[in-house]
Amino acid sequence: MSKKIFWIIGIIAVCIIGIIVLTDAKQEAVAIDFAGQPFIGEESAPVEIIEFGDYKCPHCGEFNSTLLPMINEQFVETGKAKFYFMNYSFIAPDSTTSAQFAETVYKELGNEKFWEFHHLLFANQTTESGQANLMTEEFLQAVLAEVATAEEVEKVNLAFSESAGKEAWQTDMNIANNLGVASTPTIYIGGKEFTGATMDDFAKMVEEATDGQ
Numbered sequence: 001m002s003k004k005i006f007w008i009i010g011i012i013a014v015c016i017i018g019i020i021v022l023t024d025a026k027q028e029a030v031a032i033d034f035a036g037q038p039f040i041g042e043e044s045a046p047v048e049i050i051e052f053g054d055y056k057c058p059h060c061g062e063f064n065s066t067l068l069p070m071i072n073e074q075f076v077e078t079g080k081a082k083f084y085f086m087n088y089s090f091i092a093p094d095s096t097t098s099a100q101f102a103e104t105v106y107k108e109l110g111n112e113k114f115w116e117f118h119h120l121l122f123a124n125q126t127t128e129s130g131q132a133n134l135m136t137e138e139f140l141q142a143v144l145a146e147v148a149t150a151e152e153v154e155k156v157n158l159a160f161s162e163s164a165g166k167e168a169w170q171t172d173m174n175i176a177n178n179l180g181v182a183s184t185p186t187i188y189i190g191g192k193e194f195t196g197a198t199m200d201d202f203a204k205m206v207e208e209a210t211d212g213q
């Protein structure tokens with residue numbers, strides 16, 4: 001896949017029409033609290049990459065299926081960076097439902113199971129006919145059942161009924177709001193918002209973040 005087709009026409013676009021304000025290229029890095037957040041990669045990796053996403057956002061689904069594998073191969077598996085997902089749920093009520101359910105999966109079943117569920121949830125955003133799936137509790141339970149045992153699903157269901165994922169979701173929302181996140185996917189690298197257009201831009205920003213350590 002050509003590096004130059006990275007992030008063109010809507011990959012980092014808003015899921016709703018709005019005004020995008022690009023930050024200055026010389027923006028100062030902001031401090032972000034990563035405590036208790038799900039991530040892939042080595043904990044010792046020097047650079048943090050964050051996706052702020054919404055499970056209902058089709059561009060986030062596209063990012064997860066086409067671009068995250070490239071980021072994983074070039075930066076995560078090489079030990080240059082670790083990748084975090086944080087929720088910015090704004091599209092529909094079931095954006096919040098799915099986010100809090102996913103946070104419950106992470107809390108109850110751990111990081112590895114969270115990522116299995118995370119990827120599968122994005123893969124099931126739509127039906128075979130292309131209609132958006134309504135992410136009800138029953139739907140989320142069915143998706144989880146594809147990667148978890150019946151006992152694990154029941155454990156998550158019970159915790160979810162007790163709002164186990166709400167606090168973690170609210171933490172993500174607070175971080176996103178404090179940063180001024182207004183669209184999904186929004187990507188931060190080393191505490192700075194990525195506003196580039198190509199994989200070369202992405203790689204350069206990872207290198208700059210590494211040099212700034």
